[in-house]
Structure formats: structure tokens, C-alpha cells
Amino acid sequence: MPGHGQPHAAGVDPERLWLDRPEPRRGRRPSFSREAITAAAVAVADAEGLEAVTMRRVASEVGAGVMSLYSYAPDKETLLELMVDHVSGELPLTELLTGDWRADLKALAHLQRAHMLRHPWLPATLSTRRSPGPRTLAFLERALTALRPSGLDGATRLEVFAQLTGFVAGHVSYELAQAGAARSPERAEAEARYLAAVAADGHHPELAEALASAGRPTAPEDTFSRFLGRLVDGLDSA
Known part of the structure; x- marks a missing residue:
């Protein structure tokens, strides 16, 4: 079993994705964030379908170079994980449960x-x-x-x-x-x-x-x- 933060044999490593904090970047702070990248990808998917979501397209939506996105989402599979969780935040959690x-x-x-x-x-x-x-x-x-x-x-x-x-x-x-x-x-x-x-x-x-x-x-x-x-x-x- 891979250790915390180590690459998974296949697919996205959930520990690295959800538990690791991004390391501080050197140099000028980027004008976008992982949240902004994910929101842009969701907007493209909502409007045009999942096929339209590419790293190049998302980069253009946030005004960044494609390579600069890879430290936030190294591949489309990771981006999909982020998108699913991002929209899950829309599901309401405050309604009272009835007990039924x-x-x-x-x-x-x-x-x-x-x-x-x-x-x-x-x-x-x-x-x-x-x-x-x-x-x-x-x-x-x-x-x-x-x-x-x-x-x-x-x-x-x-x-x-x-x-x-x-x-x-x-x-x-x-x-x-x-x-x-x-x-x-x-x-x-x-x-x-x-x-x-x-x-x-x-x-x-x-x-x-x-x-x-x-x-x-x-x-x-x-x-x-x-x-x-x-x-x-x-x-x-x-």
C-alpha cells in the first residue's frame, strides 16, 4: 500500500489530492488558484459538456499558461476529482432531518x-x-x-x-x-x-x-x- 503522498499504482492518489497542502510557490504569486481552475472547468463542462474540458481550455479561461496549471491539477483525471467535489459544495446540509x-x-x-x-x-x-x-x-x-x-x-x-x-x-x-x-x-x-x-x-x-x-x-x-x-x-x- 503506498505511503502518504506517494504515487498510486493507478489513478489519482487521494491522500496527495485531499490531505497534502500545496507547497509554497517561489517567485511571484499566481493570479489564479486551484479553486479558480476548478470553477472554470465546471463552467466549461456545464455550458459545453465534459468533452470541452481540456487543460488548454481551462488555462485560457483563467488566463494562464497550460504548464502553470499542472502543479494544481497534473491531469484531467485529477481535475475531474476536483470538479466533482467542487459542485458537491452546492448540496444543502442545513435542512433538519425528520427522523423518518x-x-x-x-x-x-x-x-x-x-x-x-x-x-x-x-x-x-x-x-x-x-x-x-x-x-x-x-x-x-x-x-x-x-x-x-x-x-x-x-x-x-x-x-x-x-x-x-x-x-x-x-x-x-x-x-x-x-x-x-x-x-x-x-x-x-x-x-x-x-x-x-x-x-x-x-x-x-x-x-x-x-x-x-x-x-x-x-x-x-x-x-x-x-x-x-x-x-x-x-x-x-x-
Whole structure:
């Protein structure tokens, strides 16, 4: 196992990133900071997508040379870690918990959904392993506190929150894809015709019955709440 501050075998070293303090720089103090670099990267990702975030682009946003950024973020992977933790600071931590752990967990999930919709690049970054920074840990602590009345042990509470976050990220990715498809009416109409043909071919009776049944509320918030309820209400507190 690598020692504190030593390079990791692969990926970002969380000790170096989150625990080490940057060494004082000699010479003239730079006009930017790690926080400013991260904020600039987040702004680019929010406006243009994660693909637009490059070290060169971020350097131009803060008015610096590319090489001067590397002491703050040596690669894009590190920059992504910083970005995820930076936006985690937007998640509110002051709302009072009710003691009803299922209701509180659902409320936290709704906060996560709104957060990910504000930052559409976020669900994709969460699909790979990330090292939680201080802001992310603050929200995690909040979630674990909300789950304490469930009677679940600490390890299970961690698993539950990981499962919840994965569900929210997956659902938001689906919402974003659906919103993109809605901007192409021709594609939506073609998909509807295709499903109607499949339902009528006699080989998919279960699908035909499902498609013919009464429609559900289609508002994104309603759909999310319905799926979330199935997930949270199905958790076993024993």
C-alpha cells in the first residue's frame, strides 16, 4: 500500500489530492488558484459538456499558461476529482432531518437529482471510481446520519447510499437522453411506430399488454418519485 503522498499504482492518489497542502510557490504569486481552475472547468463542462474540458481550455479561461496549471491539477483525471467535489459544495446540509429515514432518504435523492440536472456531466463522472473530497464527504455524512434511525449497520448504510446515488445518476442520464430525443420529433415518432409494430406481431404478448395498459404520469419529477419510492420503500431495515 503506498505511503502518504506517494504515487498510486493507478489513478489519482487521494491522500496527495485531499490531505497534502500545496507547497509554497517561489517567485511571484499566481493570479489564479486551484479553486479558480476548478470553477472554470465546471463552467466549461456545464455550458459545453465534459468533452470541452481540456487543460488548454481551462488555462485560457483563467488566463494562464497550460504548464502553470499542472502543479494544481497534473491531469484531467485529477481535475475531474476536483470538479466533482467542487459542485458537491452546492448540496444543502442545513435542512433538519425528520427522523423518518425513508422520507429523509427520498428528500436527499431529490436534492441529488436537481444537482445532477444542473450539472449534466456529473452522472457520467460518477460511473467511475472517485475519491470523495471534503464537500462530498459532508453530504455523505448527512446521508449516513439520515439513515441512522433505520437500524442498519454502518457498512450497510454506506451500501444503501451508494445504491441510491447510482440510481439517481442512472435515472438522470435517462432523463437527459429522453430530453435530447424529444428535440427530434421524427425519431420519437419512428420509435413509437416500431413499438406498435412489435406489440402487434403476436410474439411479444407481455410487452403488448404493458404498452396497452393505462398510462403513468409522464412528468419527469413524477416518474423519478415513483421509481425512487420503489427503491427506498423496498429497503429492509432488519
